[in-house]
Amino acid sequence: MTTTDYSYLQKATPRQIDRLASHLLRRYREKEQKSGLSIVYDITYICNQACPGCCVSAIAYKKGTEIAPESHGHDFQGISKVLHKIRAYLDSRPDLPFFLDFGGGELTLRPDWKDIVRLASELFGRESVGMNTNGTRASVEDLLEIEPYISYIGISIDGLEEYHNRWRKTVEGVNSYQKTMTLISQMIEHPSLRDKLDITTVPTKDNLAQIPDLMRELHALGIRHYSVHRAMQVGRFWERDELLPGKEDYFDLLLRLIETGEELGMNVHLHHSIESIYTALLLGHNTYAGDNIGNPDRKASLGIDPWGRVFFDPWCTVAPWDKLASSSLLDDGMDFEDILRSHGGVQDLIDSYCRIETRCQGCPVACSGGNRIASAAQHIRSTRGLKASAVTRDDLLGALAAVDPACPLYRDGDTFAPPDDADLLDVLRPFREAARGAAQK
Numbered sequence: 001m002t003t004t005d006y007s008y009l010q011k012a013t014p015r016q017i018d019r020l021a022s023h024l025l026r027r028y029r030e031k032e033q034k035s036g037l038s039i040v041y042d043i044t045y046i047c048n049q050a051c052p053g054c055c056v057s058a059i060a061y062k063k064g065t066e067i068a069p070e071s072h073g074h075d076f077q078g079i080s081k082v083l084h085k086i087r088a089y090l091d092s093r094p095d096l097p098f099f100l101d102f103g104g105g106e107l108t109l110r111p112d113w114k115d116i117v118r119l120a121s122e123l124f125g126r127e128s129v130g131m132n133t134n135g136t137r138a139s140v141e142d143l144l145e146i147e148p149y150i151s152y153i154g155i156s157i158d159g160l161e162e163y164h165n166r167w168r169k170t171v172e173g174v175n176s177y178q179k180t181m182t183l184i185s186q187m188i189e190h191p192s193l194r195d196k197l198d199i200t201t202v203p204t205k206d207n208l209a210q211i212p213d214l215m216r217e218l219h220a221l222g223i224r225h226y227s228v229h230r231a232m233q234v235g236r237f238w239e240r241d242e243l244l245p246g247k248e249d250y251f252d253l254l255l256r257l258i259e260t261g262e263e264l265g266m267n268v269h270l271h272h273s274i275e276s277i278y279t280a281l282l283l284g285h286n287t288y289a290g291d292n293i294g295n296p297d298r299k300a301s302l303g304i305d306p307w308g309r310v311f312f313d314p315w316c317t318v319a320p321w322d323k324l325a326s327s328s329l330l331d332d333g334m335d336f337e338d339i340l341r342s343h344g345g346v347q348d349l350i351d352s353y354c355r356i357e358t359r360c361q362g363c364p365v366a367c368s369g370g371n372r373i374a375s376a377a378q379h380i381r382s383t384r385g386l387k388a389s390a391v392t393r394d395d396l397l398g399a400l401a402a403v404d405p406a407c408p409l410y411r412d413g414d415t416f417a418p419p420d421d422a423d424l425l426d427v428l429r430p431f432r433e434a435a436r437g438a439a440q441k
């Protein structure tokens, strides 16, 4: 039997361990107050960039050509139908907190994107609506126009200028880093936009080292909120195994994020369940949220694709994951409750494949189990070496029980190390002590 090497955890200094414990504890408490329904709704898979790791395999439109309205998926009436069905579901649960985050593709390519944001705000309230953009198309005037209807604007910057421009191949042939950074600096001039702005980065093996310097550049512009989204092995990232950060990379990244965030006074997050794994394992707090609508991780979202189909995770909307697609909210007679609760529906899938007894092969730690899509993709792609076109629905369902590869317990071959191993408990001791100290502050 192979043993798991925890030496990377032992490299953390006492100061780093204290910072990490305080950060994770604060995030844990914030998330505890935020249960409810969260949805990422992709309203187009057309984009003006062609990133080699696009997780939704967005299609870059051809420069100089008109984008046919139907290529975005559904028209405004279709989107309105989806939003009204979500509203009807919430009406029967008046106390359920809700957040809707619009994504794509590049949603500002839709001529009706502002109307969609306004309608969502009318139905759910501005505090419940957010959007994500690559920041190369909308002007600051556009964003000021929709600011009264929105509470969150995520803009992606994937590294320093050379990396960002190499990664984000633009259709328009502009320097997209300069374009997006110019928009960000214009937004910072307006407190109402500045406070809603979050800059997001997807880490790869190639940009990990430059993230602290990117944070310093962003801070110089006045950015206060910065998030790193986990690299998900989906879409065009499916076959980019060589770029996927490993568990050691993520631990080191989180330490550096927290350290740099503290140095600069920035609010930082590392998304997609990595923080919840560390909170469970290193700090000993329960992050398994079996009552969450969606993955059993507080604030995990459901996904909706441009054709109104609902997915148990926003990261499983494209091939091969679309083999798990539910019916569409655009289907007559199909409401949101049906899609969630019907036999074989979204919640059925979660209850069958993501519950504590099955996720991560039934690991006994009181843990969310990290991210099911990242776990399954690692299992199917890196362990079994399957191409996306060869993956069946049964492969996907079987792989949902795999261990999250970002977890310190993860072992090659997709097994987990015993969480009560004496060596591990020794490694965890300083983290648990720091957590007790942080809890008393």
Ligand code: SF4
Residues within 6 Å of the ligand: 277, 280, 281, 359, 360, 363, 364, 365, 367, 368, 369, 370, 403, 404, 407, 408, 409, 410, 416
């Ligand atoms: S193996 Fe899975 S459930 Fe267990 S601690 Fe790791 S991520 Fe959490």
